[in-house]
Amino acid sequence: MHPQRKKxxxxxxAALAVIxxxxxxxxxxxxxxxxxxHTPTEVATKQVATDRTLRIGGLVVPGSIERxxxxxxxxxxxxxKVHSVPVRYQGILPDLFNEGKGTVVxxxxxxxxxxxxxxxxxxxxENYMPPEAADALERAGQTVVQP
Structure with missing residues (x-):
């Protein structure tokens, strides 16, 4: 092999290794x-990892808010509407956060x-809910109105 070809x-x-x-x-x-x-049902049935950041969406259970x-x-x-997940939060909640309303944490x-x-x-x-949460509620048998 020629030295030029070898180089x-x-x-x-080397370029392929770097890439x-x-x-x-x-x-x-x-x-x-x-x-x-993930949905609360997936969390309750332990289908999610406990060591990584994730999002859970659904409705805030009426009577569950404790400050x-x-x-x-x-x-x-x-x-x-099938399972619920307890949540703890340190901070100021959004103004529209309320019992029975849609949320993603x-x-x-x-x-x-x-x-x-x-x-x-x-x-x-009034009509908005995150698409993932709306899908989860529809799978659970709850009808959700989207605009």
Whole structure:
């Protein structure tokens, strides 16, 4: 093999190795930043991992909202009309957050089965519900009106 050809082959192999390593790093970072949506039924039947960030959507169970005295700690339950998941949140809730209304919470499911929310999202008008939550409720037999 000619020395020129050998250098060119070595450069191509090195470039492919660099591209492969960069692709692996990018895909790994992408995978660790994905946040999947799950229903309360999937959480209650232990179909989700307890060590990664996820979203749970459904309706806030009436009578489940409990606020700590003088603090920002809030506990409530999210349901898809089949199962409900207890949620704890430290912070200020959105103005439209209310019992019986649609919500999506993002956070981590604890080993004790309580969802530790880092973010709470609430619906913004009378007919809106996040598409994932609407689908989950429809699968559970609850009719949801979409605009």
């Amino acid at each position: 060119r082959l070595l450069l191509v192999v 492969g390593i960069a692709s692996a790093l990018i895909l790994n970072a992408f995978r660790s930043n994905l946040v999947f949506f 700590s005295a003088g603090g920002l700690q809030v506990s409530f339950a999210v349901s898809d 993002q956070g981590v499911l604890g080993a004790d089965g309580v969802f530790q929310a880092s973010q709470v999202l609430a619906k913004h008008d």
